[in-house]
Amino acid sequence: MKTQSMLRVSVAGLGLALTATAAALDPQEFVAGWPIAVPNGAEVFDVPLTAEVYAAAENLDQLAVLDANGAPQPFFRRTAAKESQPELRVTLDASPLYVDGARERVDVAVRTTERSTSVNVTAPATSPSPAVTAFVLDARAVDVVPAALELDWRALPQPFLLDVVVEQSTDLTGWRYVGNASVAALSVGGTEVRHARVPVRASAGGYLRVTTRGGVADWHLLRATLVGAAVEAVPQGTLAVPPLPADAAPEGGPAGALYFDAGGPVPVSSLTLKFGDGDGWVRTDVAASRSLDGPWVPVAYGELVYALSFEGREFASKPVGVGRYEARYWRLVPSAPPRGEPLELALEFPQERLRVAAGGAAPYLLAAGTLLEEAGPDATLAQVWSRLEPPAETVALATLGDRRELGGAAALLAERPFPWRTVALWGVLIGGVLVVAAMAVRLVREMRSQPS
Numbered sequence: 001m002k003t004q005s006m007l008r009v010s011v012a013g014l015g016l017a018l019t020a021t022a023a024a025l026d027p028q029e030f031v032a033g034w035p036i037a038v039p040n041g042a043e044v045f046d047v048p049l050t051a052e053v054y055a056a057a058e059n060l061d062q063l064a065v066l067d068a069n070g071a072p073q074p075f076f077r078r079t080a081a082k083e084s085q086p087e088l089r090v091t092l093d094a095s096p097l098y099v100d101g102a103r104e105r106v107d108v109a110v111r112t113t114e115r116s117t118s119v120n121v122t123a124p125a126t127s128p129s130p131a132v133t134a135f136v137l138d139a140r141a142v143d144v145v146p147a148a149l150e151l152d153w154r155a156l157p158q159p160f161l162l163d164v165v166v167e168q169s170t171d172l173t174g175w176r177y178v179g180n181a182s183v184a185a186l187s188v189g190g191t192e193v194r195h196a197r198v199p200v201r202a203s204a205g206g207y208l209r210v211t212t213r214g215g216v217a218d219w220h221l222l223r224a225t226l227v228g229a230a231v232e233a234v235p236q237g238t239l240a241v242p243p244l245p246a247d248a249a250p251e252g253g254p255a256g257a258l259y260f261d262a263g264g265p266v267p268v269s270s271l272t273l274k275f276g277d278g279d280g281w282v283r284t285d286v287a288a289s290r291s292l293d294g295p296w297v298p299v300a301y302g303e304l305v306y307a308l309s310f311e312g313r314e315f316a317s318k319p320v321g322v323g324r325y326e327a328r329y330w331r332l333v334p335s336a337p338p339r340g341e342p343l344e345l346a347l348e349f350p351q352e353r354l355r356v357a358a359g360g361a362a363p364y365l366l367a368a369g370t371l372l373e374e375a376g377p378d379a380t381l382a383q384v385w386s387r388l389e390p391p392a393e394t395v396a397l398a399t400l401g402d403r404r405e406l407g408g409a410a411a412l413l414a415e416r417p418f419p420w421r422t423v424a425l426w427g428v429l430i431g432g433v434l435v436v437a438a439m440a441v442r443l444v445r446e447m448r449s450q451p452s
Contacts, residue, residue: 024070031369035401042396046353054264056368061376067360076382088228094135135221137208144228178202270319280340281306288327
């Protein structure tokens with residue numbers, strides 16, 4: 001038997017052993033639950049973690065996967081951190097393609113080296129000075145399959161919007177369309193911001209030609225960065241969070257701060273601010289916390305967040321990346337009052353999963369929000385699974401049904417049993433004091449009744 005198969009059997013056996021020794025848990029000891037639809041025959045399956053699940057549990061220790069008899073199944077969380085990989089980027093200089101209005105007796109000069117290609121199309125000397133009609137990138141030595149181009153142009157004194165078209169060729173004669181987009185330089189709050197990314201569907205190598213469509217005088221492409229096709233992206237979820245009312249803000253916070261409640265400790269990877277009236281901008285610091293009263297951990301400084309309409313097109317800032325930060329509360333402290341009313345904070349988070357070794361009886365239930373010590377992930381299962389080689393990690397994905405209210409908020413209220421022992425002790429003490437007091441009164445009376 002192969003090592004991978006043996007490890008899978010070990011995981012399944014471990015799940016059966018852990019399930020057999022686990023005591024059944026009462027679902028009413030949890031805030032809420034979601035029925036799990038498991039593919040037939042799956043001994044190990046993944047359960048997606050949604051924003052709704054995070055909102056019902058303060059941490060991973062408050063989760064459990066229960067079988068039909070209430071027995072908890074061993075699980076651990078699969079994070080997306082190891083799956084993310086940086087983009088492949090290659091920067092190439094741009095060679096301008098010149099031509100003027102004259103169509104007769106033009107001269108074509110192609111100069112090719114190992115690193116670059118320059119193409120000049122010129123008219124006779126008697127013609128007006130030639131104009132730039134396109135820019136050529138020599139990508140013959142690049143083995144990256146581009147998913148986008150990021151353009152870098154010579155600075156212009158005024159804002160502009162320009163449409164560009166990208167074509168590809170293997171021999172500088174036959175060109176095929178691979179992408180187009182609008183690029184722009186905007187002035188936002190006294191700062192120039194550029195939108196320079198052009199998505200493309202091109203192959204590796206060859207030549208790329210960037211042609212402009214529009215009348216922007218003196219626009220000149222200097223270089224372009226080929227952004228390699230991204231590896232399989234991690235699925236992302238988005239949570240829209242409105243700002244808390246002013247009377248809900250904690251006392252002693254920074255002036256003008258905006259507070260947002262995500263409902264639970266969502267593992268946020270990036271965020272952006274949506275403006276209620278369409279256009280708006282603000283430069284802001286960003287902090288996060290597990291409690292509205294703090295402590296607050298800074299995650300970004302002086303980020304320019306905006307959404308603008310320019311010449312009939314919509315432009316918005318890139319999401320503010322925060323790595324991977326688990327927090328329920330988020331705070332934005334603007335350097336000045338926001339231009340435009342903010343409507344909501346959009347939080348983007350990776351859709352992580354629980355990996356479950358099922359050894360109980362179906363159907364299964366994902367339960368969240370409890371004070372039971374028996375809930376939570378199983379470290380042993382995580383260690384065993386870490387020995388599996390990557391090809392063996394093809395695991396069935398289960399789906400969650402609609403939320404069911406179980407014990408509700410009462411599940412997170414610690415029971416306070418009546419203190420019988422304390423009451424009994426105080427009763428004994430009070431009774432003893434009363435007996436001593438009675439004996440003292442009796443003794444005083446007897447002493448007074450005796451003749452002097």
